[in-house]
Every structure is written in C-alpha cells, then in structure tokens.
Amino acid sequence: MPAHHSDPIAAIATAPGRGAVGIVRVSGRGLGPLVRAVCGRALKARQATYLPFRDARGEPIDQGLALYFPAPHSYTGEDVLELQAHGGPVVLQLLLARCLEAGRAALPGLRLARPGEFSERAFLNGKIDLAQAEAIADLIDASTEAAARSAGRSLSGAFSQEIHALRDALIHLRMLVEATLDFPEEEIDFLRKSDARGQLSKLQQMLHAVMQRAQQGALLREGIKVVIAGQPNAGKSSLLNALAGAELAIVTPVAGTTRDKVQQTIQIEGVPLHIVDTAGLRVSEDAVEKIGIARAWEEIAAADAVLFLHDLTRVADPAYCRADAEIARTLALQRGARTPVVDVWNKSDAAPAGADAAAHGLRLSARTGEGLAALRRKLLNIAGWQSAAEGVYIARERHVQALRRAHAHLVEAAAHLDAQAHALDLLAEELRLTQNALGEITGEFTADDLLGVIFTKFCIGK
Structure with missing residues (x-):
C-alpha cells in the first residue's frame, strides 16, 4: 500500500x-x-x-x-x-x-x-x-428514485454477490481443466464425466442474466441523450416543454426563435432521458442562427437517438417537403445505422383533412398532449429499458464492458472445449481471462490508475 x-x-x-x-x-x-x-x-x-x-x-x-x-x-x-x-x-x-x-x-x-x-x-x-464503493457515489448522485433504489441494492452487495457466484462457478471449472492438463491421458474422459460442457453452458447462462441486469442498471445511471431536430416552427421547443412538463424553451410563431440548444433531463419510469432542443435546420444567412444550426448538427452527431420532428400542417407545401427530405438525407449520411432516427409528426390537432396519409411515424400534438404517451414508450424501447426493473442494481459502463469481455472469453472457451484435447491449454487461458474480467468489477484485478480515476470523482469527505 x-x-x-x-x-x-x-x-x-x-x-x-x-x-x-x-x-x-x-x-x-x-x-x-x-x-x-x-x-x-x-x-x-x-x-x-x-x-x-x-x-x-x-x-x-x-x-x-x-x-x-x-x-x-x-x-x-x-x-x-x-x-x-x-x-x-x-x-x-x-x-x-x-x-x-x-x-x-x-x-x-x-x-x-x-x-x-x-x-x-x-x-x-x-x-x-470496488462495485460497492462506486455505488456510494451513484447513490449520492442518483437523479431518480429508481436509480437511488438500484444504487442501494449495489451498495448492499447484490451486484457483487452475483459476480462472486459467477467467479466461484468459474473457479470450480478452472480447477477441473487445470487438473486434466496434469493428466493428459485421462483428460477427455475426466472432463466428460465432470460435465465440463454443462458447467460452461450454465456459466454462460448466468453471465447473460447478470449482463441484462447490469445493462439496465447502467441505463438507470447514465440515461440516454435524445436530440429533437427538424425545420423551424415544427414545434421542437413545444415538444421539449411538453415532455418536461414546464416552460423551458421560448415558443413563438417566429421561425428561428431557438438559436442555441436547450437541454433538460426528464425521467420516464425512472430512466433519465437527456432531451436536447436544437435550432431549426435550414439555410440561413443570419450569422447567429448559422452558429446555432452548426451546434444542432454537433448535438445530433453525439445523440443516442434523434427525434426528427415534422409539421403535419405543412405536408402539402412542396418546399417544406423538399427541405425535410434534404434533412433526412443528411441525417442518413451523418448517422448511418448507428443511431435510431424516429419520425415524429407534430400538430395533429391542427392538421388539415388527409394530412395523416403523409405521416409515416408517430403522430402527436405537443400542445394538447395527444400521442406523448406513445412517444415516451418509444423512447424507453429505444433505450432498451425493460419495465420489470425490480431487482436491478446500479451499474456503470465499465462494468458492462467487463461483462462483455467475460462473455467473449467464455465463447472462446466453449470453442476450445469443443476441440477437446487439441486446445485444453487455450481453454484454461480463456477461463483465466474470464475470471480477470469479472475481478475488474469488484476490484480483485484493478490497475492503480483506474482506482485513481474512480475515487477522485467522489466528493471530499466521502
């Protein structure tokens, strides 16, 4: 020390x-x-x-x-x-x-x-x-009741106990494999009689269940970033206000009212969603508005999901439709398939007859609240949230990444086990690497520089 x-x-x-x-x-x-x-x-x-x-x-x-x-x-x-x-x-x-x-x-x-x-x-x-230590900071920083309860479960050791159960089962399998390496003439029968394949399959199932809960816990802690994009006067600021339940952004009939991003964190079923309202996307000669539009595209590039807001009252306007199509092409080029883009048609309460035929996506009215519940469900679905969150413990992205590495090593271990006598030394190594990945979560195998990063983010006195 x-x-x-x-x-x-x-x-x-x-x-x-x-x-x-x-x-x-x-x-x-x-x-x-x-x-x-x-x-x-x-x-x-x-x-x-x-x-x-x-x-x-x-x-x-x-x-x-x-x-x-x-x-x-x-x-x-x-x-x-x-x-x-x-x-x-x-x-x-x-x-x-x-x-x-x-x-x-x-x-x-x-x-x-x-x-x-x-x-x-x-x-x-x-x-x-280490997982419990991180849960202390997460409990202090929790922004929703669900996040606080999940952090409390991690602090009490729920997450760590599952990692320890995985580790113990893994150590038992490692002992079998290491023993066969000492007696090569008996190794295949020994592993078969010990049901090494069944033990490895059970380990993979256990790890999959832990990964699912950890991903839900990471979502409770981090949330997702959702950017509202579209042409001026499509109702982006009104939608932000409706989702937040407060008048956060200025709303006027004047195109280009929003010139910089407005951000608010809301929660849906305890999941934090960081909603960003951006400047209307159009060609502009106004120097200030051009900066706002450039920042809007920067926010879109960093988003986990984009709500592309359309105006149902202007679907018959060819110029408006051409501009929407150009934004859609730019979104496809910039985001590709990495980030979901949800088409949202606003102003359903004021739309002319027949406008619905042009709407391929969610319909809503930010003014009346019609369709907001469906949008909230869609956002939770994009985030990967599962409603049955009871028993979820708080987790961090580093935990999820460690579990993914452990999963990858177990996949390799299964392949080597299927190869039997030709690859048992490689099987033993993959199992060791799996244990190391799990140990990173609880701090059994952790570099000092990682400890420095983790604890310096705590408040003084804690």
Whole structure:
C-alpha cells in the first residue's frame, strides 16, 4: 500500500453550505490521543457523546455529538472520529482546523483528505469492494428514485454477490481443466464425466442474466441523450416543454426563435432521458442562427437517438417537403445505422383533412398532449429499458464492458472445449481471462490508475 494511504486524514463530510448539522470526520490508526485532545476526554466506542468542542485556548467552538469507531469496526476499517456540530460553514472550518492543529502533537502526519479517500480506504481495507464503493457515489448522485433504489441494492452487495457466484462457478471449472492438463491421458474422459460442457453452458447462462441486469442498471445511471431536430416552427421547443412538463424553451410563431440548444433531463419510469432542443435546420444567412444550426448538427452527431420532428400542417407545401427530405438525407449520411432516427409528426390537432396519409411515424400534438404517451414508450424501447426493473442494481459502463469481455472469453472457451484435447491449454487461458474480467468489477484485478480515476470523482469527505 502506498505510504500516503497510511496517513491519518480529516475532512468535512457534509455538503458545502448551511445546514442543521455538519460533520467533520477523521480516519487513521491510533486516534486515541487526538480524541482526547479535541474532545477533552476519551470516548466510549460507538456511543454518541454530547460535549463542547473547544479550540486550543479552551474557548468553545460549538457543542455537539462525538462518536468514536475503533478499528476495524468502522467505515474505513481504521479508527474513525466523527464530530457532529451545527452545519454552518465557518463552524465546520473551525472544527476541522482544530483537528488539524491538535494532530500536530497528538497525531503526526494528519492531513486533509483527498476526494473519495475515505471510501478508497474502505475498499483498500476490505470493508467494501470496488462495485460497492462506486455505488456510494451513484447513490449520492442518483437523479431518480429508481436509480437511488438500484444504487442501494449495489451498495448492499447484490451486484457483487452475483459476480462472486459467477467467479466461484468459474473457479470450480478452472480447477477441473487445470487438473486434466496434469493428466493428459485421462483428460477427455475426466472432463466428460465432470460435465465440463454443462458447467460452461450454465456459466454462460448466468453471465447473460447478470449482463441484462447490469445493462439496465447502467441505463438507470447514465440515461440516454435524445436530440429533437427538424425545420423551424415544427414545434421542437413545444415538444421539449411538453415532455418536461414546464416552460423551458421560448415558443413563438417566429421561425428561428431557438438559436442555441436547450437541454433538460426528464425521467420516464425512472430512466433519465437527456432531451436536447436544437435550432431549426435550414439555410440561413443570419450569422447567429448559422452558429446555432452548426451546434444542432454537433448535438445530433453525439445523440443516442434523434427525434426528427415534422409539421403535419405543412405536408402539402412542396418546399417544406423538399427541405425535410434534404434533412433526412443528411441525417442518413451523418448517422448511418448507428443511431435510431424516429419520425415524429407534430400538430395533429391542427392538421388539415388527409394530412395523416403523409405521416409515416408517430403522430402527436405537443400542445394538447395527444400521442406523448406513445412517444415516451418509444423512447424507453429505444433505450432498451425493460419495465420489470425490480431487482436491478446500479451499474456503470465499465462494468458492462467487463461483462462483455467475460462473455467473449467464455465463447472462446466453449470453442476450445469443443476441440477437446487439441486446445485444453487455450481453454484454461480463456477461463483465466474470464475470471480477470469479472475481478475488474469488484476490484480483485484493478490497475492503480483506474482506482485513481474512480475515487477522485467522489466528493471530499466521502
């Protein structure tokens, strides 16, 4: 373990700003002298004690609760002191300064914690695995109730338990394969009698089920980016407002009112959808509007889905139809088959008789709300969301990628097993690589630079 991981650390553990309660947290080995220096006496383990917090001159800073958690029964696995005071920024800064000042004599080496360092120590000391550590940040950052509940399941170990079950079954199969390599004359019969093929098939089925839930969890965490595109006055801003349920974008009859993107995150069945309203796509000589149109195409290029909005009231206008066809060609060239483009026909409430015959896609009215439910279902379908989300745990893209690598290695392993005696050493290697991929999720096989990326995204004090 690097030397800086053994330094005692301190930080304010509550969010910046004013509040009823604020917490200063200290973690390290041998906190007893610091506890006595800051609290004026020793504390009973895991028992809240109400007392005054005083500065070095004995002047009161505040009064509050002090809790002492001796190692290893603490969040970090080290001794932990938590001071709960009134949540004023100045009070907490004074309390933190008092801890650091007392640490010079009572706890040499005490320093301010880096972002995420308390959780990093919990991971390094075996209190939580890496997936659980990430779930802490995801629980804090959850933007929907479904995401929060899923993060809570990951934090409790639901995701990790499934990974461990996969790992244990994989280790058993690896033991069989490794044993056959030591006795080559018996290897085919030995693997057949042990039903190695059946075990591998069961592993693949288990992994497939975990991948499905992880993909749903990643969707809850990340959501998808949906860009609304189309000609001016097709109702793009009205559609954004209707989906968001609020007047976010300015709506006027004047073409080109929207000159820059307007973005809002909404949720449908707990899935975050990042909706982006863009400038109307047309040929323009207005310098400002041209910049907005260029930005619209940039947003389209980065979208997970595009809603191509058409105006039902203008389907009989040849110039309008030609412009729509040109946008469609540009979308096809730019996006290809990578990103779905959904044709949405707006203003159904004002469309002339016979206009429906030209509409090949979803019909709706952003003004009345007709068709919005169908559009929401379509967006969930594009995202790959499954309504039966009970039991889903939060996951990250790196987890999904690790599971995909594990799946690819198991496919290769099955091919080598089918080749039997000619490829058992390759089979053993593919199984080892599968275990490594699974280990990346829980942190059993994780590079230090990845740990740095993960924990530096946490808030200070967590």
